Amino acid sequence: xxxxxxxxxxxxxxxxxxxxxxxxxxxxxxxxxxxxxxxxxxxxxxxxxxxxxxxxxxxxxxxxxxxxxxxxxxxxxxxxxxxxxxxxxxxxxxxxxxxxxxxxxxxxxxxxxxxxxxxxxxxxxxxxxxxxxxxxxxxxxxxxxxxxxxxxxxxxxxxxxxxxxxxxxxxxxxxxxxxxxxxxxxxxxxxxxxxxxxxxxxxxxxxxxxxxxxxxxxxxxxxxxxxxxxxxxxxxxxxxxxxxxxxxxxxxxxxxxxxxxxxxxxxxxxxxxxxxxxxxxxxxxxxxxxxxxxxxxxxxxxxxxxxxxxxxxxxxxxxxxxxxxxxxxxxxxxxxxxx
Amino acid sequence: xxxxxxxxxxxxxxxxxxxxxxxxxxxxxxxxxxxxxxxxxxxxxxxxxxxxxxxxxxxxxxxxxxxxxxxxxxxxxxxxxxxxxxxxxxxxxxxxxxxxxxxxxxxxxxxxxxxxxxxxxxxxxxxxxxxxx
Numbered sequence: 001x002x003x004x005x006x007x008x009x010x011x012x013x014x015x016x017x018x019x020x021x022x023x024x025x026x027x028x029x030x031x032x033x034x035x036x037x038x039x040x041x042x043x044x045x046x047x048x049x050x051x052x053x054x055x056x057x058x059x060x061x062x063x064x065x066x067x068x069x070x071x072x073x074x075x076x077x078x079x080x081x082x083x084x085x086x087x088x089x090x091x092x093x094x095x096x097x098x099x100x101x102x103x104x105x106x107x108x109x110x111x112x113x114x115x116x117x118x119x120x121x122x123x124x125x126x127x128x129x130x131x132x133x134x135x136x137x138x139x140x141x142x143x144x145x146x147x148x149x150x151x152x153x154x155x156x157x158x159x160x161x162x163x164x165x166x167x168x169x170x171x172x173x174x175x176x177x178x179x180x181x182x183x184x185x186x187x188x189x190x191x192x193x194x195x196x197x198x199x200x201x202x203x204x205x206x207x208x209x210x211x212x213x214x215x216x217x218x219x220x221x222x223x224x225x226x227x228x229x230x231x232x233x234x235x236x237x238x239x240x241x242x243x244x245x246x247x248x249x250x251x252x253x254x255x256x257x258x259x260x261x262x263x264x265x266x267x268x269x270x271x272x273x274x275x276x277x278x279x280x281x282x283x284x285x286x287x288x289x290x291x292x293x294x295x296x297x298x299x300x301x302x303x304x305x306x307x308x309x310x311x312x313x314x315x316x317x318x319x320x321x322x323x324x325x326x327x328x329x330x331x332x333x334x335x336x337x338x339x
Numbered sequence: 340x341x342x343x344x345x346x347x348x349x350x351x352x353x354x355x356x357x358x359x360x361x362x363x364x365x366x367x368x369x370x371x372x373x374x375x376x377x378x379x380x381x382x383x384x385x386x387x388x389x390x391x392x393x394x395x396x397x398x399x400x401x402x403x404x405x406x407x408x409x410x411x412x413x414x415x416x417x418x419x420x421x422x423x424x425x426x427x428x429x430x431x432x433x434x435x436x437x438x439x440x441x442x443x444x445x446x447x448x449x450x451x452x453x454x455x456x457x458x459x460x461x462x463x464x465x466x467x468x469x470x471x472x
Contacts, residue, residue, distance in 0.1 A: 024363070025356040028384055079377045087381060087446035094445045 003040040007033060008050035011081070015054050018077050019070040027080045034084025038092065044085050051078050114179075121176045125169045135162045171304050174234055178311040182229055189339045192224035192257065192268055199237050203244065211250035218257035224268050225339035228316050232336070235312040235320065238305040239272050239332040246276035247329065259338075266338040267318070275329040284322045309334075342403025342410075343368065347387075349418075350396045355387040358399045365401050366412050370472050378450040379412055379470055385447040386416035386466055394420020394463065404469060411452070411471035419463040426456060 011033050018026035037047060055074060059067050136159055143155040200207070200214065207214065218224075226232070243253045256271040279287060288310040313320045318336035325331045343365050347358040359380040366376040383399060390397035397418030404413045444466075448454040451468040458464040 023356075024360040025353070027380070028356055028359060031381060031384055075373065076377070079374055080381070083374075083377045083381045083450075087385065087450065090449045091446040 004042050004046065007037055007040065007042060008046065011047060011050050012054040012057075015051065015074075015077050016058070019058070019074060022073065027077060030077050030080045031084040031087075034081050035088045038085060038088035044082060047081055048078070051081070118176050118180070121172050125173050128169060129166065132162050132166055135159075168304075171234075171308060174231070175304050175308045175311070178231055178234075178308055178315065182231075182315060186229045187227050188229075189225055189227050192226050192270070192336075193218075193220060193222065195233055196236060196255070196257075199233065199240055202237070203241060206241070206244055210244050210247070212244050212247065213250075213252040215252050215254045217254060224257060226268065226316070226336055227339040228336065231312045232316055234305075235309040235334060236270065238309045239320075239334065242305065243272045243274040243276070243332070247274040248276070251275040260335070262335060267335045268338055270334045270336075271331050273325045273327075273329065273331040275325070275327065278324060278328065279322055279330050287322070288320070342405070343401070344403070345401040347399045347401070348396070349387045349390045349399055349416075352391070355384055355391070358387050358401070359384045362399075362401050362412070362414065365403065366470075369403055369410055369412055371412070371470075375470065375472075379414070382447045382450045382468055382470075383414055383416075385444075385450075386414065386468070389444070389466075390416055390418045390420070394418035397463075409471045411469050413467065413469045414451075416466045416468075417463070418465075422460040422462055422464055423456070423458040424460050426458060 011030065014026050014029045014033065017023070018030075034044075034047070037044075051074075055071065058070060062070070139155045139158040139162070143152050143159075146152055146155070197220070206212075240253075240255075247253060252275065254271075254273040256269075256273075258269045258271075260267050260269045288306045309320055313334055313336065316336045318334060320332070320334045323331045323333065345361045345365060347354060347361055349355065349358065362383040363376045363380040366379045371379065383401070387397075387399055390399070397416065397420070400413075400415040400417070402413045402415070404411050444456070447466075447468065451470045453467075453469040455467045456464065457467075
């Protein structure tokens with residue numbers, strides 16, 4: 001507002017000076033004022049008012065013959081003022097048109113890049129998987145034919161590593177699919193409880209290997225209905241899998257599933273508490289980005305699991321976040337609406 | 340041709356006033372109305388300002404021109420400054436750049452009927468703008 005009254009006053013002073021002297025240099029000052037006005041977002045209507053008020057003021061100050069002479073040349077500064085507006089507005093419009101075009105072009109390029117990424121992932125998963133099956137096949141042949149225990153051990157390692165590569169490819173494919181989005185028809189009702197017990201079954205080998213104990217704190221004899229898509233399984237699988245991976249051997253992982261209200265609509269709040277090293281505050285959101293990992297030596301993964309989790313949960317209008325476990329380690333939470 | 344031709348050297352702010360006044364009176368004598376006179380003097384003002392801002396000094400020529408029976412005014416703003424490295428940028432970036440290269444050029448272009456820029460980095464810039472009655 002100070003800008004507005006300041007510029008009106010400035011114009012009024014210059015207008016008077018011009019009318020009294022007829023010096024063209026004041027027209028140039030007016031040009032500058034209109035640009036300042038556009039910058040300060042003061043419309044020409046307000047300046048027109050300042051113009052008329054100044055003229056009215058002159059009428060009361062000067063003898064009539066002099067004001068008539070002044071009024072004759074009063075249109076010139078006004079035209080100059082409007083011309084200044086025109087120049088500044090045109091520049092403004094030009095600039096925004098160009099910016100719009102540039103943004104549109106960038107959006108197209110981004111779209112192309114995403115398509116390319118998808119194509120790349122699908123080609124990669126196909127082309128790497130075929131030689132990978134050769135690796136797995138021949139290493140199991142070596143294992144079968146060799147009597148040397150050491151050689152058998154190497155073959156086991158080769159096979160295990162190949163399977164890990166296969167898993168990484170699978171998670172990249174999943175990520176690319178999750179990112180693409182889903183339609184309404186993909187959604188159907190399922191039971192979270194049932195899905196979780198399938199996940200525990202799937203992870204049985206790993207659970208045994210780590211000596212992990214699962215402390216399940218929810219009723220396993222009831223239904224926890226959710227409307228969703230098969231993909232949401234990956235969200236839960238990834239955070240349970242992480243809890244096992246990042247916890248010390250033979251530790252306990254606590255699993256909860258609570259009935260809560262978010263904005264007065266019922267949700268299932270799922271929690272996985274581990275006893276790992278925990279995640280520092282500045283990483284609690286970053287770990288959900290692609291290829292970010294809370295680096296710990298000897299832990300394998302593509303750094304894509306939690307990115308999948310985040311997208312899958314978001315697709316279900318849910319939320320995923322991390323809190324510190326008071327007993328050490330982290331608690332991962334996922335909330336999704338109840339069906 | 341053979342009409343009015345004025346040459347105004349641009350070395351300081353006061354020269355801008357001289358150039359725009361000269362432009363206005365030339366435009367008036369050619370037969371432009373008050374609004375067009377203001378368009379022309381505003382264009383001169385913008386071009387002369389650019390000369391001061393980017394090249395320190397230069398010259399503005401104001402000429403009466405005729406072509407196929409039409410009369411008009413031609414403004415040539417010439418300097419031996421750094422030239423404009425990115426012409427497209429100069430023509431798009433508006434006042435928000437707060438004095439980036441070529442600020443004011445797109446606005447000037449709209450005030451006139453014809454507008455050409457000849458620029459070379461290290462050699463200078465010649466802007467030619469015409470308006471027909």
